[in-house]
């Protein structure tokens with residue numbers, strides 16, 4: 001088989017550090033000949049040097065790869081929103097990554113901030129299917145009379161049947177393939193009625209194609225309660241871009257910390273590269289010290305393998321991470337120590 | 353002193369049950385002569401009978417009272433949004449309840465879903481100051497080509513300097529009066545840039561009037577993490593209508609359950625009645641069984657007293673609740689048993 005061809009965007013802060021460990025895991029599981037990488041220097045430095053978040057032509061280059069592995073984007077030296085909208089969201093939107101997939105599993109040995117024995121005795125294992133290209137993330141809106149007492153600022157959430165339906169169908173298909181076959185729509189249709197009704201109707205209608213999947217609804221506010229008082233009830237959650245952003249950080253915390261939370265920005269059309277990144281950000285305060293936890297980046301690499309159809313390898317990476325987590329104990333290891341330990345497990349289990 | 357004159361809207365589901373217990377507490381602490389109440393039948397039944405959520409003239413009647421005590425609004429027999437927008441939000445908007453105040457305290461004896469010993473060893477005690485009359489709650493937006501594959505639905509978040517500034521100033525004043533004097537703005541300015549910049553600038557500018565208050569910023573997604581991994585860091589949180597809705601449910605859960613979470617919809621102009629209600633909803637599944645926890649309603653009555661300047665009585669109600677909570681143990685009591693026990697404590701401590 002030809003090697004997997006990956007575009008690597010280490011990005012800012014701890015991004016390059018954790019990405020390096022994810023690449024170790026990929027090399028260990030695919031073999032040196034199984035992986036080909038191209039580094040793309042993007043992020044705060046490039047923006048300072050060129051004034052551009054995504055210089056001309058780079059997007060076309062990125063399109064040629066099988067997938068994109070991203071570390072993190074964002075730096076305090078850049079005005080808020082510039083890199084988010086100009087680079088991270090730009091990639092998600094231009095590559096039409098409409099399925100933002102964020103699994104949460106409480107792995108054995110991992111400590112949750114929850115009192116798990118009483119609120120999740122049967123464990124935690126769910127996935128959030130977050131819409132990635134619409135909602136309040138479109139950049140629609142504006143401001144009038146800025147800086148005066150009469151200032152008005154608006155943000156417009158844009159939702160289309162086209163966008164909601166394709167996402168909801170993807171979520172149902174994922175629910176169908178899981179053991180519990182349960183899908184929970186999270187929205188706020190009692191207040192955001194226009195968008196809420198569109199989401200509700202779409203779930204109802206697409207749900208008819210998946211009679212084996214049970215559906216359920218929670219308002220976003222209630223969903224945050226259940227994520228802390230009974231996260232075991234969730235299997236697949238489908239929700240919009242902003243609600244998904246919020247609950248996946250909460251889900252990450254509940255699952256033992258944002259240092260373990262992986263994500264995939266997927267365009268199901270395999271001709272377009274999907275993008276894999278930890279849920280956490282660039283954490284400038286931790287950068288350069290070699291203390292960031294690379295686990296979320298490594299689990300994101302597992303999602304990358306799964307998306308490219310390398311199911312066995314994906315499972316092996318996840319198992320190596322799980323084995324490492326089960327044995328972590330209290331001692332603290334450096335970023336590369338964690339990455340090396342996981343890579344060693346992968347080399348030891350051997351390639352089949 | 354003339355009696356406090358309260359409009360009582362029991363509303364739907366468990367609303368009337370918990371409100372009855374809140375009134376017991378108010379009577380116990382104010383004496384029979386200290387309280388005057390008028391019941392307003394509003395909610396699902398009135399809507400079914402009249403087709404109106406808030407019949408003509410009722411709002412004018414409500415305006416004549418010192419305060420409104422509300423149970424809960426909402427019933428599955430009414431289409432989503434009708435009572436929310438037609439009654440609950442209508443009252444908040446028309447009475448200009450721009451300060452939506454939601455305190456969280458983990459009272460001794462109360463069990464949180466968090467592993468409190470490790471994530472909040474010094475306790476939990478913060479208040480969310482949520483904007484109540486703007487943001488994505490304005491009802492702005494619309495839908496096009498509904499029911500067709502080309503449907504588009506929008507929701508518009510409207511934010512004004514006028515609305516944000518008065519709320520932020522109120523939040524700073526509250527922070528100034530607290531021991532830790534810390535204010536955290538929660539928003540998502542890296543994505544919702546127009547509104548986010550307005551909120552940020554306003555906090556910065558109004559903050560200059562309160563040099564003793566430390567300010568802090570968190571994105572809404574990160575805020576949900578800290579609410580579970582370190583809620584002790586929060587003192588006063590100021591945020592918009594939707595983010596406030598979301599984190600106050602999460603805060604309620606973290607503080608031992610939504611059955612304990614009180615709220616105040618405040619118009620600081622005392623000429624207009626403010627409205628006090630539990631954060632929880634009408635919980636139709638619990639209604640009529642006498643098993644709902646009236647604590648949130650009783651604590652909301654304490655907020656009512658505090659707002660009307662009856663500080664001593666407000667403190668006595670909160671203390672009676674705290675004493676009851678400390679002694680609850682595992683046995684389950686009915687709604688009225690809880691209310692009676694708290695009222696008994698209040699009568700026993702006597703009026704001064």
Ligand SMILES: CC(C)[C@H](C(=O)O)[C@@H](O)C(=O)O
Pocket residue numbers: 084088089245279281542543573
């Ligand atoms: C950095 C930011 C734009 C991004 C988002 O809001 O989607 C992040 O929070 C995430 O969840 O990936």
Ligand SMILES: CC(C)[C@H](C(=O)O)[C@@H](O)C(=O)O
Pocket residue numbers: 190191221436440441597631633
């Ligand atoms: C019922 C609903 C409209 C309301 C809100 O969203 O404000 C409720 O969730 C609350 O928090 O008081």
